[in-house]
Amino acid sequence: MFCEGAVVMGSRHRVTTSEAVLMTNVGRRYYLHGQSKNEIADVLGISRFRVARLLERAREEGIVRIEVGLPGQQDAGLRLELEQRFGLGRVVVLDVPDEGGRDLLRRLGRAAVELLGEVATADDVIGLASARPLLGIREDVDAFPACTVVQLTGAVSRPDALDIIQSIRDVTKVGGGEAYVYYAPIVGAARADDLRRNPDVARAFAMVPRLTAAVLGVGAWAPGLSTVYDAVTDADRQQAAEVGVHAEIAGIYLDRDGVPMHPRIEQHTLAPSFDELTRIPTRVGIAFGSGKASATRAGIVGGLLNSLITHRSAAEELLALP
Template sequence: MSEVEEGRAVVAVRGGSAHGPAHLVLTASVARRYYLDGRSKVEIAEEFALSRFKVARLLDDARSSGLVRIEIGHPGVIDVELSARLMETLGLQHCVVTDTPDDHPASLREHLGAAAAELLTELVTPDDVLGLSWARSVSAMATALQRLATVPVIQLTGALTRPGVDDSSIEVVRDVARVAGGPAYFFYAPMAVPDAATAQALRRQPEVARAFSRIGSVTRAVAGVGAWAPEQSTLYDATSEAERHELGRLGVTAEISGVLVDADGTPVASDLTERMIGITAEQMRAVPEVIAIVYGTAKVKAVLAAVRGGLVDSLVTHSTLAEALIREAGS
């Protein structure tokens, strides 16, 4: 067997044809010229004194008989095949799966942030309006982002400061807007407040109302997905034990930008919902594309809930979680 790697294509020419040796040698020679040497069918026809149609038939025979095998790969850390499988399995708009070890969460988050930054750079056009929710993965994306079309950037959730977290949704919006060179719509308010009356008053504040009035214009958004479990959601860790228990009793499985949903993706109404400062489930579903950056196999059911509920349309994740999602979706 002879192999050569040129960019994304690996071509192997090997024995095993059902034809006689002369035909085998001719077919292999034609295949080598075409796939490995980059010769045109016309050039090959002239060299071997064949018609172009004969060359085409030999190339077809080489592929169908297994004499030539073409494998599509990728020079980077993106698992192209797994990305396509997950996208098809979950019916996603876009999907990027990185082949990154998941034994170091900080490193994994950094790799996913870089992959999400590349995806956003590719997808966002000057006609878009970008919305950002806070999550550590979204913060990693903002750090990795080097260029972006000139678009408005809108804060979708209030700030949630926790131990070990050195930035907030405000800084993330500012950083991305600085790269994009467009206007930034941000506000100083927490993600959750003690009571519904305070939440209503804060939503009427000029800077909050200014940002929220533009949520309906958002065409692409980036968010994280949290599982309703310890250390799997920053919001979960910020709530009281009584609240966690009550929301668990109500069937909360996932949290996406402060929106609480059950295993089927149905929003769960609660006292906490009334106290949130951020995008609603209806508003999130109305965004044409919500890209979620997610890591950790503990979030399998949470991710599926977010997709089922129409709150997430595209994913940036890693191979271990992608394979687990495909298995769980299949079962």
């Protein structure tokens, strides 16, 4: 970060106003506009060595200050704890108030987009599941790699009309990559095998073996903590709980230890299998809110997740587990 400071009057050599103006000009050109020392020298009619000396003095006098830190209000301490305890590859912990609501979801969605922008290239194939932080990210996508993006799971019906299909179209419009999307619910009356025969669905699922990274929403098997839980009948919820379902992550049903479970609604859940997902090199879980810590842990220890995006209170809840 480049920061302009006030002229320092108590240094070894008094900085005159004209020198301060010149240092500020050189600092802006070098740190903010990315001009080389040679370019600055040519524009200002001075030697490259003087440019270097001006930059050095600007730092000494506090006219230029360089700060190193994690962007976007991230908690480095919690990030490191999670990485070390669970052996995670990439972790983002947003240090934001635990207010819930749309603002938290937007921040998490932006963090996911930024993380993918860091790890992906035009040669990658990215999968996005129907996770709430990924819905309605249009205004938060400033840049995205020109990679292919695939819809991983069926969509979730929402009153605000936000869906994963539009989010995928938004990121590929910005990046210029190809989008593989389809219109089908993540869970419903139809059997998933029948839905996979639809040409658009088949086209998207044929891309799953080529995925290099995926973002998956973490849900706990309880009211309000899983979009699938909220979408199925009471009888299906009860039957899933009876066979040991504790977590639902991108349509995969897990017990407390991360072992895949097979409730009857699995036959009606449009999502890749556990084995298909765990072959993807980078598998990023998004976990938010209270009550999902043990579900998040299940996804990690069971091998479904190897990276995580979350926020401070959720991270603390996860680390507090035995």
